Amino acid sequence: MGRYADNPAAIRALFRGNEVHRDVYVDQEIYRLEMRHLFANAWVFVGHESQTPNKGDYFSTQVGDQPVIQVRHSDGEVHVLHNRCPHKGTKIVIDRAGNTGKFFRCPYHAWSFKTDGCLLAIPLKKGYENTGFENSDSKKGMRAVGEVRNYRGFIFCRLAEIGISFEDFFGESLSSIDNMVDRSPAGRLEVAGPPLRYMHHCNWKMLVENQTDTCHPMVAHESSAGTAVKLWEELDMPEGTPLPPAMEIIAPFMSPYEFFENMGIRTWPNGHGHTGVHHSIHSNYSTIPGYMDKMVGAYGEEKAKAILDENRHNTVYFPNIMIKGPIQQLRVFIPLAADKTLVESYIYRLVDGPEQLTARTAMYNRMINAPTSIVGHDDLEMYERAQEGLQSDGMEWVNIQRLYEEDEDFSEEKVENGTTERQMRNQFDAWVKFMTCDMDDVREAAE
Ligand code: FES
Ligand SMILES: [Fe+2]
CATH class of the missing domain: 2.102.10.10 (Rieske [2Fe-2S] iron-sulphur domain)
Structure with missing residues (x-):
């Protein structure tokens, strides 16, 4: 046994509110404890x-x-x-x-x-x-x-026999699953084929954090998305020329900081949260012929419009998935070691929805998430460099302080500026809670 096992105080000391200790990403004992405590006690x-x-x-x-x-x-x-x-x-x-x-x-x-x-x-x-x-x-x-x-078709489990209820764990965050499912005129989703699988030599939390990291796309993806945008501009197409489907997907990654600031981030208790409260990189996709008519037929005009006006970008269900409602996608983060994570990216079909939507989702998955993608490996490069950089003894703490406020309370839903790192802090708040809940029980029983 190392220094963290059955030592809730040592676990708590790894998160200081606006900083987190590098051991949470690199320490193999922490990884084993995450499996035994966090992944066992959470849904x-x-x-x-x-x-x-x-x-x-x-x-x-x-x-x-x-x-x-x-x-x-x-x-x-x-x-x-x-x-x-x-x-x-x-x-x-x-x-x-x-x-x-x-x-x-x-x-x-x-x-x-x-x-x-x-x-x-x-x-x-x-x-x-x-x-x-x-x-x-x-x-x-x-x-x-x-x-x-x-x-609603999504299967969750809690390994532990007793613990937090499903409702208490997810609360209002289930609204993102609701919106994804409601986008089907039949109110049902289906997985469309096997996932794309992509091995990452980094800690699983780096991937989860990156889902709401809105200050990296225009930087880390400049070489891919920036080049695509530049090439398109050089074509000098007449004003109003519609973007080709691939450009429609990739161009928003180069949006300026202001775009991401204004999109908003919502956090919910227990580590869940999403980007894209007001708008998102999915907001300006072209409409698919016949889809709105089907939705109006199924839900009536007002409700159909409300469902499709929701443009949530990435919703994180802590600890292991992210979903994208408007582009019907789900990514699973499977931790294999402190420095090894398998990612599976699934595409979903809206039952009774147009196949053109599924085709767009498949294109998104290939372009952004596949091992052969032009965007996903930018992220991979950053994660793996971070995993290597954290070996440096120059500093022990990782900064997650952007738009931090003292004594942050994560027990209430909150909407903030879309460039905040609050959702990352929210995840660590939940991380500490679920890492230590049964350690505390053991201690109490022993006392
Ligand atoms: S039946 Fe013997 S190991 Fe399963
Ligand atoms: Fe990225």
């Missing part, structure tokens, strides 16, 4: 229900560093199980996705389990008679995670 996104539409469909992923299986049980509900055999620990599924039929079967000794995890059968069962097996944990079958919630 973490698992997958979308459309990834497991039929009974027996499963999808395997990780919650923190825990291998889990999202599976559609015979009663139609989505369950989340630990991907581990209760016999000798073998991972039950190794495929990313598939259909297991009515039960899972362990490949080692053929114990089998219903799709809610209950033990179904063991070969040569008589070998366990009079052994006390009936009272063992193994008899209970594959273990389910603490709690699961399907919110």
Whole structure:
């Protein structure tokens, strides 16, 4: 055990309100504690229900560093199980996705389990008679995670058996999921194909922080977005020429500081927040023919307009995802080590919406988030340089002070200037809270 385990005071000392200690990004013990405490006590996104539409469909992923299986049980509900055999620990599924039929079967000794995890059968069962097996944990079958919630198709879980409720954890922040789903005339989303996967040799929190870092696009993306804008301008097209679709996506990254200041950032308790309160880089996309008519047909004019007028840019659901409602996208940040993070970028289809929208989302994903993108690797370069720079012993603290106010209170929703780093501080406030909540319980119980 290192100096941080079971030491809530040492964890708290890593966040000073406007600065954070470099250990939160580079220390492998902190990473392990994040998995054991933060990712276990918070509600973490698992997958979308459309990834497991039929009974027996499963999808395997990780919650923190825990291998889990999202599976559609015979009663139609989505369950989340630990991907581990209760016999000798073998991972039950190794495929990313598939259909297991009515039960899972362990490949080692053929114990089998219903799709809610209950033990179904063991070969040569008589070998366990009079052994006390009936009272063992193994008899209970594959273990389910603490709690699961399907919110409008988005599957979240809390690994810990007890803890904060789903409603208390997310509160008003669910409005961003609502808006993304409401953009479908049918009120439903579907994942459109497998995600783009992109390995980052940096800490997972650098990615999460960058989702609301509005002072970097015009700098870090100048070589890509700036070049594209320059080339377009050199073409000297007649006034009013519509931007080609790719330019429509990339040009707003070069917007001036004022644009980002005015867009606004909203923060919610427990580390959630979003950019683009008043407008965003998605505000001026061209309209897709027929879409508004469908929306008006589904919701009436007033509500349809209200749904589409919302242009939230990046909404962070702390700790592990970001969604973009107006361009139907979700990114999952999967922490693999203190300096290694896998990012999966999914595109979503609006059920009953125009396919042209899905095509635009796919183009956005390829241009901005793919390993072959022209924007995502600018960010990657910055994260990896930061990860390297933090090895320097020249300074120990990282500054997140822009528009800081003393004694900030994160227990209330707040809207501020879009260049504030308040959302990063909000995340660290939640980070401390969930890193220490069960350590505190242990201490209290011991006292
Ligand atoms: S390890 Fe799974 S059945 Fe033995
Ligand atoms: Fe960026």
